[in-house]
Amino acid sequence: MLKIFSREDVIKKISSEILERIRPDERELEEARRIYEILREELRPYFEDVNASIQLHGSIEKGTALKGDLDLDVFILIPKELGKEWIRREFIKRARKALSKYHVEERYAEHPYLRIKIDDKFEADVVPGLKIDDPRETETAVDRTPFHTQYIKKMLREDQRDEVRLLKRFMKGVGVYGAEVKIGGFSGYVAELLIVKYGSFIKVIEEAAESWREPVIITLTNEDPKVLKRFFQGSSFILPDPVDPRRNAGAAVRSETLARFILAARAFLKDPSENFFFPEKPDMKIIMGDAEKICFKVFELDLVKEESPDNVWGQLLRIKRRIYNVLDSEGYDPVYIDVFWDEKSKPLIYLELPTEYCVKGYLYKVVEGPPIYSHEAVRFIEKQLSQDEGFWIKDNRLYGFRRKSLDNVLRIIRENSNIGVLRCCNPIDPKDLFTRSFDEEYVLWLGETILKIPRYMNRSF
Amino acid sequence: MLKIFSREDVIKKISSEILERIRPDERELEEARRIYEILREELRPYFEDVNASIQLHGSIEKGTALKGDLDLDVFILIPKELGKEWIRREFIKRARKALSKYHVEERYAEHPYLRIKIDDKFEADVVPGLKIDDPRETETAVDRTPFHTQYIKKMLREDQRDEVRLLKRFMKGVGVYGAEVKIGGFSGYVAELLIVKYGSFIKVIEEAAESWREPVIITLTNEDPKVLKRFFQGSSFILPDPVDPRRNAGAAVRSETLARFILAARAFLKDPSENFFFPEKPDMKIIMGDAEKICFKVFELDLVKEESPDNVWGQLLRIKRRIYNVLDSEGYDPVYIDVFWDEKSKPLIYLELPTEYCVKGYLYKVVEGPPIYSHEAVRFIEKQLSQDEGFWIKDNRLYGFRRKSLDNVLRIIRENSNIGVLRCCNPIDPKDLFTRSFDEEYVLWLGETILKIPRYMNRSF
Numbered sequence A, B: 001m002l003k004i005f006s007r008e009d010v011i012k013k014i015s016s017e018i019l020e021r022i023r024p025d026e027r028e029l030e031e032a033r034r035i036y037e038i039l040r041e042e043l044r045p046y047f048e049d050v051n052a053s054i055q056l057h058g059s060i061e062k063g064t065a066l067k068g069d070l071d072l073d074v075f076i077l078i079p080k081e082l083g084k085e086w087i088r089r090e091f092i093k094r095a096r097k098a099l100s101k102y103h104v105e106e107r108y109a110e111h112p113y114l115r116i117k118i119d120d121k122f123e124a125d126v127v128p129g130l131k132i133d134d135p136r137e138t139e140t141a142v143d144r145t146p147f148h149t150q151y152i153k154k155m156l157r158e159d160q161r162d163e164v165r166l167l168k169r170f171m172k173g174v175g176v177y178g179a180e181v182k183i184g185g186f187s188g189y190v191a192e193l194l195i196v197k198y199g200s201f202i203k204v205i206e207e208a209a210e211s212w213r214e215p216v217i218i219t220l221t222n223e224d225p226k227v228l229k230r231f232f233q234g235s236s237f238i239l240p241d242p243v244d245p246r247r248n249a250g251a252a253v254r255s256e257t258l259a260r261f262i263l264a265a266r267a268f269l270k271d272p273s274e275n276f277f278f279p280e281k282p283d284m285k286i287i288m289g290d291a292e293k294i295c296f297k298v299f300e301l302d303l304v305k306e307e308s309p310d311n312v313w314g315q316l317l318r319i320k321r322r323i324y325n326v327l328d329s330e331g332y333d334p335v336y337i338d339v340f341w342d343e344k345s346k347p348l349i350y351l352e353l354p355t356e357y358c359v360k361g362y363l364y365k366v367v368e369g370p371p372i373y374s375h376e377a378v379r380f381i382e383k384q385l386s387q388d389e390g391f392w393i394k395d396n397r398l399y400g401f402r403r404k405s406l407d408n409v410l411r412i413i414r415e416n417s418n419i420g421v422l423r424c425c426n427p428i429d430p431k432d433l434f435t436r437s438f439d440e441e442y443v444l445w446l447g448e449t450i451l452k453i454p455r456y457m458n459r460s461f
Helices: A007-022 A026-050 A080-098 A143-157 A161-173 A188-198 A201-210 A224-231 A255-270 A284-293 A309-329 A357-359 A376-386 A407-414 A428-432 A441-449 B007-022 B026-050 B080-098 B140-155 B160-174 B188-198 B202-211 B226-233 B255-270 B284-293 B307-330 B355-360 B376-386 B406-415 B430-434 B440-451
Strands: A051-056 A074-080 A102-109 A113-117 A123-132 A246-247 A295-303 A334-340 A346-351 A362-372 A391-396 A397-405 A424-428 B053-057 B071-079 B105-110 B112-118 B122-129 B244-248 B295-303 B334-339 B346-354 B362-373 B392-394 B397-405 B421-429
Touching: A007 A161, A007 A376, A007 A397, A026 A051, A026 A074, A026 A123, A026 B346, A051 A143, A074 A080, A074 B080, A074 B226, A080 A113, A080 A123, A080 A407, A102 A334, A113 A376, A123 A143, A143 A246, A161 A188, A161 A255, A188 A201, A201 A255, A224 B392, A246 B255, A246 B421, A255 B376, A255 B392, A284 A441, A295 A309, A295 A357, A295 A407, A295 A428, A295 B026, A295 B071, A309 A334, A309 A346, A309 A424, A334 B007, A346 A357, A346 A407, A357 A362, A357 A407, A362 B105, A376 B255, A397 A424, A424 A428, A424 B244, A428 B160, A428 B346, A441 B140, B007 B160, B007 B202, B026 B053, B026 B080, B026 B307, B053 B140, B080 B112, B080 B122, B122 B140, B140 B244, B160 B188, B160 B255, B188 B202, B226 B334, B244 B362, B284 B430, B295 B307, B295 B355, B295 B430, B307 B334, B307 B346, B307 B421, B334 B440, B346 B355, B355 B362, B355 B397, B355 B406, B362 B376, B376 B397, B397 B406, B406 B440, B421 B430
Parallel strands: A074 A123, B071 B122
Antiparallel strands: A051 A074, A102 A113, A113 A123, A295 A346, A295 A424, A334 A346, A362 A397, A391 A397, B053 B071, B105 B112, B112 B122, B295 B346, B295 B421, B334 B346, B362 B397, B392 B397
């Protein structure tokens, strides 16, 4: 029997299959809750004297967690009158004592907090904060979290939790999930707010595909978009936090990440598939085949000091932009640049160039010189002649050939990749790229980088 | 004895050497005058009844002729009341009878006129016109000529005639002399006016080098430059004819020709040499050596009908501009285009391309696609995928590789070089360029085209 599926049918079928894979099962959730109860009982005696409130926040509490992603956010909220000073002095000391039987790692946000690992399966962040009554008095993300939990629990219908899960998994799949600098994308809270706003995963996707334009302005309250645009000038994605509209919940979203999401949304509507949620690892043989046809150079950077991933990523992205811009403005015609860092080994810079660089060691190209009338004209001509090159006039302007050498490209890379804790740079044999790691994230990155196809698309040959 | 020459000394020495070569000798001038007298006596009986005035005009009469360039402009001016109708009906008939013993060729300007050859050495144009009292009543170049002769004879001091000769020869040498469409440059009259204005050859050169900017505005009368700029909008070179300031004597000067002249003037002041007046033919071996390193295609156009050189040149220049613009706007990265025509054989198109076209048959290049937000985005991606190419996002915009094939370049040439009497086109073996002709003009053109060095510069290796 022949059956024609509509696009809606296909999307429904994919969604329900994906949900089977991403909805945490009851046992898992119960275990997480049980662990939270244990932690709470272990922490309570150490914070009872100051009347602290111990609370679970994050996606488990909001009912929007993904399977296998059951990290606990345990908040210890201290009465406001004790203040930050008390937190600084007492929190880590007391929490360490309470959790001495776990593997504990001290980390830094606005205040130091503890990350503990339980059975290699769960991770819990134990975070200090102040009890605050009015969200407009909050100063930090930690302070606001309880209000976020409360808002989402109130506004999200139970059936919409799965919609959040689909959206989060889609965002992960296409590489735009996370407010960290590395991704510059959508936080879990933003994903939840989008479902509150539009009602369902597919509505968000349709909205993004059809009407999002940078800067995207979305309101859950009654702000005037024009005012928001001015107030959050420079933001690509403006979504005022409903619990504190002076703050842009989407501030982390970078222009390029937004573009990736919009493109993915359009591609999904055109040709929906599970690939958007769980991209397939590309075939290393195909990657290696394509790599033969292009010209690229790879460098490993040294990290001279430990620093938070966000800071290092910020420096990496500055290096990426700076190298590209210098090469571009000096006429070296860079094709593509990207950075990769697994946050464990050394960061990589991948730079792709016109193939002539690899074939001949230089690019021979026409450069536009100054207008004939300018005083630069004579200098341009002298430079051409000194390099044994000619020049010609077209429409009032001088033109000539220039040899752009690979050596100069490498010099520019060396000169522009010492930022912050990063130091330039060891050239890597391009072939080593293909054996360096087989981590999913690395292979997906390598595929996108060499094949120039988003990870969610199947390149058909 | 060591002697240091100043630049002024060098220029003086060069000027006097050049003048020796370009100043016509007395014998030559006398012969020209004698021939004019003979022609006048032969013409007189045929135009006596209408009281015509027979006059000599042009550079011989003005005393600014170059040696070996002693063409006679014989004007037969008819009383105004007889009018153009009489000229049309009677002039050619009567003039042919009067000059029946010469080799006569009928040519066309505003009216038909006769060109006669005498002893293979002199050429005389016998041209009809109306006797007009006020230059402001003139309508055609022919009508104005008597006033030009009169003005120059009055305004030019005798010692300045050599200055005109130097300037004209310099303009010839650097390829900007002539108001015909082929050159789009400075007429003899404009050269004379420039000497009237600035006093000497070197003053004109200094003025051009130091302060000419397009549009150049030069007045011999009292016009307001701002008014002139508006009145002669679109002109690159504005020099109101002093005998009729509503007319721009420099109207023929094209932007690129002006730029060539200015550049040559600067180069001359920097490093004066005789090359500017008499460029040396470049060495064909060097041209052939350089040609090996570049990628170019040559085509011969067919002329399907005879037409005036100005018209054909106009069509050639349109073809040149059109092919370049289409290739450029469609992303084929043309390097250089030019046309050559000796006004006898078939016109040539020379098109230079990035070397990849010759090596691989196509150019593999990054193209900038539409912004991600535009509706073109999906079409761009589909096109990339259909061509088995990827795409990527940078700053809100899509990019991708494209193969620009040589076949398409050739198709664009074929489709865009049928204008007027010109029909596209037979591909020419590039090697044939080097044996096609050894005419000075051709070899100078070929040198400039391949070497990309102005003809007046010695390329030093």
